[in-house]
Amino acid sequence: MSPYILAILLFSLGLGTTITFSSTHWLLAWVGLEINTLAMLPLMAQNHHPRAVEAATKYFLIQASGAAVLLFAGVINAWLTGQWDIHQAAHPLPIAIITLALSLKLGLAPLHSWLPEVFQGLNLTTNLILATWQKLAPLALMLQIQPPHSSLLIFLGLMSTLGGGWGGLNQTQLRKILAYSSTAQLGWMILVVQFSPSLTTLAILVYVVTTSATFLTLKLNKATNINMLAISWAKAPALMALTPLVLLSLAGLPPMTGFMPKWLILQELSKQGLPATATITALTALLSLYYYLRLTYAMTLTMFPNNITSTPPWRLPSAQLTLPLAILALAAISLLPLTPAAMALVAL
Amino acid sequence: MAYFVYLFMVGLVLGMAVVAVNLSPYFAAFGLVVVAGMGCGVIISFGGSFLSLVLFLIYLGGMLVVFAYSAALAAEPFPESFGTTGAVLYFMGLVGVVGVFAILYIEEGSGLGGCSSDEVMGMSSCVTEYDGMSQMYGPGGFLLVLCAWVLLLTLFVVLEMTRGSSRGPLRSVK
Numbered sequence: 001m002s003p004y005i006l007a008i009l010l011f012s013l014g015l016g017t018t019i020t021f022s023s024t025h026w027l028l029a030w031v032g033l034e035i036n037t038l039a040m041l042p043l044m045a046q047n048h049h050p051r052a053v054e055a056a057t058k059y060f061l062i063q064a065s066g067a068a069v070l071l072f073a074g075v076i077n078a079w080l081t082g083q084w085d086i087h088q089a090a091h092p093l094p095i096a097i098i099t100l101a102l103s104l105k106l107g108l109a110p111l112h113s114w115l116p117e118v119f120q121g122l123n124l125t126t127n128l129i130l131a132t133w134q135k136l137a138p139l140a141l142m143l144q145i146q147p148p149h150s151s152l153l154i155f156l157g158l159m160s161t162l163g164g165g166w167g168g169l170n171q172t173q174l175r176k177i178l179a180y181s182s183t184a185q186l187g188w189m190i191l192v193v194q195f196s197p198s199l200t201t202l203a204i205l206v207y208v209v210t211t212s213a214t215f216l217t218l219k220l221n222k223a224t225n226i227n228m229l230a231i232s233w234a235k236a237p238a239l240m241a242l243t244p245l246v247l248l249s250l251a252g253l254p255p256m257t258g259f260m261p262k263w264l265i266l267q268e269l270s271k272q273g274l275p276a277t278a279t280i281t282a283l284t285a286l287l288s289l290y291y292y293l294r295l296t297y298a299m300t301l302t303m304f305p306n307n308i309t310s311t312p313p314w315r316l317p318s319a320q321l322t323l324p325l326a327i328l329a330l331a332a333i334s335l336l337p338l339t340p341a342a343m344a345l346v347a348l
Numbered sequence: 349m350a351y352f353v354y355l356f357m358v359g360l361v362l363g364m365a366v367v368a369v370n371l372s373p374y375f376a377a378f379g380l381v382v383v384a385g386m387g388c389g390v391i392i393s394f395g396g397s398f399l400s401l402v403l404f405l406i407y408l409g410g411m412l413v414v415f416a417y418s419a420a421l422a423a424e425p426f427p428e429s430f431g432t433t434g435a436v437l438y439f440m441g442l443v444g445v446v447g448v449f450a451i452l453y454i455e456e457g458s459g460l461g462g463c464s465s466d467e468v469m470g471m472s473s474c475v476t477e478y479d480g481m482s483q484m485y486g487p488g489g490f491l492l493v494l495c496a497w498v499l500l501l502t503l504f505v506v507l508e509m510t511r512g513s514s515r516g517p518l519r520s521v522k
Contacts, residue, residue, distance in 0.1 A: 005504055012501050019494075031494065038501055042508035056509075 001046050012039035013133065020137035025084045026074030029141055030067060033105070036137055037063040044118075044126055055121025059130075062114045066105040070141075073097035086141070092148045099145065099152055105138040108156050108190060109163030112183045116167065119179035124224070127175055128215040131182050132208045139189065139204055143197045153194050154277060158284070160187025165287025172226045174218055177291055178211065181250060184288045185211075191281060192265045195272050201346040203261035209335075210250045210258050213328040217243050220320055230298045234311045236318070239325075244296040245333045251292040252285055257335040260342065349393065356389035365442045369435050372427035373418040381411050396477045 012035055020032030037060065044056040077094035078084050089095060100111070107115035119127050147153055164184025168177045189203045217239060218224070221232035233240040249256030262285065269278035335342070363386055366379030384407045391400040430436055484492060 001508065005508060008501065008504055009508075012497075015497075028491070031491075031498070035498060035501065038498070038505050042505050045509055048511075 001042070005042070009039045009042055013043075013129075015039075017133065017137045021140050024086055026071075026077065026086060026089075027084060029086060030071045030074060033063075033067050033070065033137055036134065037067065040129070040134060043129070044122055047123070051121040052123075055118045058114055058121075059118045062118075063105060066101045069101035069104070070098060073101060086144050087146075089145060090148075095145055095147050096152060099142070099147060099156070102138045102142050103156055103190075106135060106142070106186055106190075107179075107183055108186055109159040109183055112160065112163060112167075115183060116171075116176040116179040119175045120173060122175070124175070124215050124219040127178065128212060128219075131178065131211050131215070135182075135186070135204065139186075139200070142190070142193055143200060147194060150194055153190055154274075157187045157189075157191030158277065158280060160184060160190065161281050161284040162187075162287070165284050165290070168291040169287065171291070174224055174226065174229065174295070177295070178214065178218075181288060181292075182207075182211065184284070185250075187284075188262065188265055188281070191277070192268055196268050198343070198346045198348040199261065199264050199268055201348070202342055203265065205342075205346070206257055206261050206335075209328055210246065210332040213246045213325065213332040214243075214250060216325040216328060217246065220318060220322065220325060226295065226298045229295065230302070230304050231306060231310065233299065233303075234313050237314055239329075240300055242329055242333070244300050246329050247292045247296050249332045251289045253289075255336060256333050257331065260336055260339050264339075264343070353390070353393045356386045356393060359386035360390060361443065361446050365439050365446075368442055369438045371429055371435060372424055373422040374415060375427070375429065377411065377415040377418050381408065381415070384408055384411060398481070399477050 016032045016035030016037075016039060018032070019035065020029050023029040023032060041056050041060055044059060045053045073094040074084065076097070077089050077091060080091045080094065081089070089098070104111040119130065122130070161184050164180045164182070164187055167183070168180035171177045171180070185203070185207045189200045189207075192203070193200045218229070220239065221229065221235055223229040223232050245256060249258035252258045252262040262282075266278050266282060269275075269281070360383055363379045363382030367376045367383065370376075384404065388400040388404045391403065428435070430439070
């Protein structure tokens, strides 16, 4: 791809999210989402092999239908209430349609089955953009709507943590596992969005950091399935010692950063008088923990019986840029003591 | 006039049902043409003559290309039409569901039944669509530039997606 085209596409990718962030009008929010989708497509299909083009086609169909449903709900809202303002959308029908459209765009269960298929067809860098930057705009809209009933969002959240954990159990492909992980993490965010939007913001920030560290680790090792991960310890032994901590941070275990949003979300749910929901969500996190632990086990806790000539690669310097990975991995592991500062940062 | 409005609306739903039942591609393109035409009729009957003219010219211009492309790409000697029983049942089912919803949820005077745009705006002396058009070139200038940028972006996206001529995967359908 020509660098000029790449610059135009990346600029438009940023422009779309910025427009959606700054809009107060449903039409403009829709325009931003559409620009985002359009600019993403050539980046997804830039290698021009059939799997990537198939993934781009699936992504286009899903995002286009999600955006069309969102526009439809915005028009219905304007028809019923006479205004287009995002904050003042109060009629239950458009709110419910918008929630479902945004769930489709985000990949929340039960509307998540496109996500692993799309992830599997793309390279890890594109997946990183898809799992972080592309989630921001729909989530920003999700933060702004005020659903009249809490049951739909709680249903979506529980289904996502459950489906995201359950779907990843039997996978050996790392990109699919990370797609299911994305669904599960978004489930936590959606669960708490109506009770405390600032916690959702905190959760997406922490998720962006931890999942970026994971994707960059896999990219450094060029690993796309568990077997490749199992023999990749020889490429960067020090990184292999850190990666289990990053993965367990993504799973939400206590001394790591990933525990912060899960802790606060469970606390918020208990404060709102939903102990049963909080318990079920905490238990579904165990399903996700299983596959993170399996990755940890295959990568670090066992030594696969390879011959001795496969061990020298760590002496060869990698040509990839490792500074972002170093910073993100440290942030993914050790930011839990900064919880009060993070809460002050995202306080709404 | 009311009968024309109903004719346009029923035609809109029937055209959309033709698209939805998955016949051969050029029947779907033809169904979209019907939908566009009937939709323009609906807009006219709601008071937007200029808007419907623009929609008719631009959208049908695009649909002509789609029709030619799908007819050229999928020129079947025995196209699948309404002769197959499944398509007829599916069509009847779709139209039936829409009809039931229309009877159940659209009561007289609810606002969804139909009114012209001038009635919506009350005792307005100017036609609202011309008003909106002047707004587009005035306060909405930023959005106009944005739309132009999106069109340019779409050009680049399409060129990137289809590059590689016969080696490009999007052209692999023969």
